[in-house]
Amino acid sequence: MPNAQMSVKLISKPQNILKTVYTACRTCYSALLPQEIFESTDDEEKMLNLIERVISSGHYSTIEHIQLSFAISNVSRACTHQLVRHRHMSFSQKSQRYVKEKGEFDYIIPPEIASKPELREKFEKHMSEVANLYQDFVSAGIKAEDARAILPNATASSLVASLNLRELIHLANLRLCTRAQLEIRTLIKKMCDEVLKEEPWLKAHLVPKCERLGYCDEDKSCGRMPQR
Numbered sequence: 001m002p003n004a005q006m007s008v009k010l011i012s013k014p015q016n017i018l019k020t021v022y023t024a025c026r027t028c029y030s031a032l033l034p035q036e037i038f039e040s041t042d043d044e045e046k047m048l049n050l051i052e053r054v055i056s057s058g059h060y061s062t063i064e065h066i067q068l069s070f071a072i073s074n075v076s077r078a079c080t081h082q083l084v085r086h087r088h089m090s091f092s093q094k095s096q097r098y099v100k101e102k103g104e105f106d107y108i109i110p111p112e113i114a115s116k117p118e119l120r121e122k123f124e125k126h127m128s129e130v131a132n133l134y135q136d137f138v139s140a141g142i143k144a145e146d147a148r149a150i151l152p153n154a155t156a157s158s159l160v161a162s163l164n165l166r167e168l169i170h171l172a173n174l175r176l177c178t179r180a181q182l183e184i185r186t187l188i189k190k191m192c193d194e195v196l197k198e199e200p201w202l203k204a205h206l207v208p209k210c211e212r213l214g215y216c217d218e219d220k221s222c223g224r225m226p227q228r
């Protein structure tokens with residue numbers, strides 16, 4: 001079926017994210033033991049101050065202690081292929097070998113096509129034909145792992161994706177940029193929003209790279225920032 005709604009949920013995160021990052025930062029510069037640092041303060045402003053200085057000086061190991069997991073569904077295979085290029089993430093994705101598509105499989109229509117009725121109709125007709133052919137193959141005894149060869153990039157998928165905070169910031173910097181495709185941009189925005197609901201102090205970091213750099217380093221710029 002066309003255009004099932006993308007869904008992103010933060011399903012696992014550590015307790016005390018701010019305090020853990022603060023403890024990691026301060027441990028590097030303090031004679032106190034990490035446990036003593038952890039128990040020494042709840043002063044958010046003080047913690048944020050140090051964290052900001054440490055992160056902006058590029059001392060990124062301090063944010064690698066925070067591991068986050070997301071349940072993601074109804075994204076296209078094209079989008080998940082882009083996501084799995086990120087090498088510091090862990091993935092468990094719905095298998096097209098073990099899970100047979102039934103009837104009209106779910107797929108994502110790119111908004112550019114969905115907004116043009118004539119093209120949308122052609123797109124949906126093609127998907128129906130693919131679904132019929134897939135069912136013909138499966139009925140003829142072809143395994144799902146081989147029948148899937150005809151499924152398109154638009155096929156909807158679901159996965160659990162995990163990463164640490166350093167990688168999420170990297171992901172945001174690259175994939176919130178308007179040069180990234182709309183679907184993955186939307187996905188990463190939803191992941192960041194899930195985290196920001198609980199950790200609003202990360203707002204300044206979960207941004208496209210131009211906001212951190214103060215300029216755009218892309219060849220083709222969207223014009224939001226001056227080019228390098």
Ligand SMILES: Cc1cc2nc3c(=O)[nH]c(=O)nc-3n(C[C@H](O)[C@H](O)[C@H](O)COP(=O)(O)OP(=O)(O)OC[C@H]3O[C@@H](n4cnc5c(N)ncnc54)[C@H](O)[C@@H]3O)c2cc1C
Pocket residue numbers: 085086087088167170174175179180181
């Ligand atoms: C707008 C856009 C367009 C793109 N277009 C294309 C395209 O046309 N074709 C294509 O193939 N890909 C394309 N990509 C994917 C891109 O080339 C990267 O593979 C992807 O963004 C992952 O980025 P990364 O390597 O920085 O991040 P990650 O894999 O998430 O790694 C994070 C960081 O870790 C370090 N790192 C990781 N692995 C290594 C390593 N082996 N050696 C040294 N340092 C490492 C690097 O500093 C890296 O930046 C595109 C990406 C974007 C955002």
